[in-house]
Amino acid sequence: MAAPTRRERLGVTPEMIEAFGPIIFDLSTNVQDRRGDPVRLLQFDEIERQRSGAGLSDPEIAARIGLAADQVTFIRVLLEQRRFKPARYYRLFQLGGGRRFRTERGMERDAYEEAQFGGDALAIRDALRFRPDHVRREIESGSWTADTVATYLRHWAGETPQAAAVAAPGHAPLSYGAALDRAERLAAALAALGVRRGDVVTVQLPSTPDFVVIYCAAARLGAVLSTLHMPYGPGEAEPLLRHSRARAVFCGAASDKSDAPAMFAALAERLPNLRHVISAGPERPGVHALEALIAGADRATVPPLPVAFDAALMCYTSGTSDAPKAVPHSYQSLLANPRQCLPVFAVKPGERIVSAAPLTHAFGLFVANVALMTGATFVPLPAFTPPALAAVLEQDRPTHAFVAPAHVAALLKAGLLDGRDVTSLRQVIVSGSYCAPELKRALEEKLGCGRVYELWGMTETFAVLLGDPREPARERHDWIGRATPGSAARITDLDGNPAPANTEGELQVRGCSVFGGYFDNAAANAGIFTDDGWLRTGDLAVMSETGHVRITGRIKDIINRGGVKLNPSDVEALIDQHEAVLQSAIVPMPDPILGERACCCVVLKPGQTLSLEMLCAWLERQGVAKFKWPERLVPIEAMPMTPTRKIIKGALIKMVG
């Protein structure tokens, strides 16, 4: 039998503690009241009268309430102990030296610890698994700094508060000062809703000033921004929201075509983590109005700033894998790369940067960060159409434009740059997918003195390859470019050995903006990095003696035909030029003898027909070696595409398998 505790020896029960505790506490010196100044004036009667207010000794309390003095002492000390929190006095460190507590502002808190992490925040933080040598290299080289999106926004809001931060066609310009104000208000509002540091907030909006404000608000709060591409419906959104544990989702107003607020409100009922749906439109049951949140918030209550290693962004890859993968980035890995690329872009404060890439895509956010870092005006296209892009390029007088090959092709094909004055453009940076040299050349011819070059990156890496506008056109157009400052690239054969110059192999990269691993996806993380810390991009590429890189295909697209490995990319590009073909993709189909054979899926132009024999004859006339010819032709009505217009080959493989 266990020895009785001191409480038991004193005969104090838990019920006694609950019943007598508050009385004892108030009668003790823990709470003191005095009227007048009786001690100094030696008013003994008044001293006696006020004795309980001044605080009684434990024997006095005991005598008053009918307990033993030892019991009173025990209960009093227990209550003091319960109430005392060891960490409280740390707050005093924030006081003095000119800083004073003010009730109207609240106590200045421990800047980081007090803000606390949201429930799933540490899981995302855990995915930021950067190798120690990586961290050391980036910090020592100066690639990783303490800057965050919030610090850049604060800087420019202080330097040029009236300058336009965002100027989207069809929307009122948003100045840096207003952007900071709205972002901090929204951050305070989100905090009031219970969104904490490290919680995921998801956005499905066009590239509007509101999107930028939400991005900055999440960054100010320390929440993690995730995005949903605009075409996503509930079927695509639900698994991503579930996987990210999103706490809030921002969406557009209901329209004739869709009712996003209703869709997300319905999802919120099925997703336990999703607590808040915030619409750019009016408030309705279960849906907050963005404007109302911003208008009703108090900037003074915004929580402490996040730090640069906090998780900042978690986008889902637009890759062609069957299952999307979540790519978390810290502010350090998010911002290091655009910062390192600034000398190449040479953007000056106040200049205008057009982005045709949507903000739901890492490319779009990269461009937004370039503008934010330089104090430039970010000119996003809320909805891409070739005429809209052409109009912006002429009327907004941008100095830089970041576009995808498809955007350029559409502009040129429609002749929308013909006769337009786009001489303000100094640089056009093409990225997002493979860009034919001819396309870059054709665009540059339309610009006058502007230079066209390419940027290559992944959600996992941001821009690790970049052209250089100072280089001759041949280098800029025939190659993507070289590794960006702070990044490194190498080509290996499929066994992982270094490949000679100009030899096709796998592109591997490392650098300041390479992510640390996928969130909550062990299968995807397996083997993604080499033992010495290089990211396997899965892309086939060649590198010249000068370090210029050109992408030649995807490893996973390679067809292993009886041991002969076939990269179908060049054949696909050729077939796309066939007069009957709108779009093609060559994928492997299983074969009992050779293992795999090439199957060509084609979308034919209206009214056209094509047989395998006709295609092979045509390829022969084009000089394509026979082993590269497809051995099956499957006409389809439409290619399965990602929102960023990449063919989902996995779906085709299933179809032909």
Place this chain on the structure above:
Amino acid sequence: MRRSVTLRGPSDILAGAAGKTGDGHGCVHWDFSPTRARPAPGMSRTPDIDPAAAKQAIIDYCLRKGAMVAGVADLAAIERIAPAGHRPTDLMPRVKSVIAVAVGGATAGAWRVPAKALGYFGSTESRAYKIVYGLAFFIEHKFGVPAIYCPPDMDPELGARYPLQSLKLHAELAGLGARSLAGDILLHPDYGYMYYASCFTELALPPDKPLAENPCPAPSCVAMFRRDGRTPCMKFCPAQCLSGEIGADGKQAAMHYDMAACAELTQQFETVPQLLRDAIATDNPEEREALLLGERNKVLWYRMTVGNGGLFAQCFECMRVCPIATNAPLADPLKRGAAQRAAASRKVQHGGADAA
């Protein structure tokens, strides 16, 4: 034989020396008889001790050793006011006199440093303890009467929030300060905010009286209270543990002090057992490591071993904004030194001397 002598109260000794005689702190007249104290074992009692001269010698000793001011509290009043178990006679049954000593003095710059550094400037109580520790020996050697340094610590039977003796009560009754709206912290019109220590002796000494006027609230605080309903100490207390009322006469009408809230923010002694308890209780080795050896708690071990005993931080925010504490005319060490030299000069002129 009863004699009537004139002594100046503790505030007037220095105030007068500093040329402030007649500034409202009037002389105090006392009647008392020569003491017949029982000699301490191993010492011979000095015959026919003149209480007034003895008191003067004691006060001079204290000032010379660094006290800002010293005085004698009315023992009978303490016995009447202090709760049972915390009266001087509970500690020293034959005590006749309670001598209160105050030290302090922060430069104007000290009030401007961060709170974690201000703790060092405020931790002057050890100087007060040192003075009264020496004073007890001084009394026994000079007068052959037992004396003790009143332990400034907490009552070991009652936990950390009840002192053995109320040094504040001793000081207040000795006229070294008056209770303020800032949680009853004593303030003195000339010396501002001080730390106190007490010496008990069986030597009977003429007691001083409490301050005639309470300097709190200062006129500027009254004006602020009339305007905002708060004094500076109430407004800037980070624990918001202070509130009160000021009457139409500009004097304190009511004071409320949530000592528990104050202690939560300003005291650290309960941190030690709590973190040990938490370290024992946790199943997580990483958490245990952080509790015992994390940066904040590791400093605790430093303080307890090789540190100088200073606090991690101490609040002082109520005093930082108190015009009495920060603008006290004699809190300046240089002015205080001049006052002490004047007191010493007066003693020589009167032919007094002590054997310290």
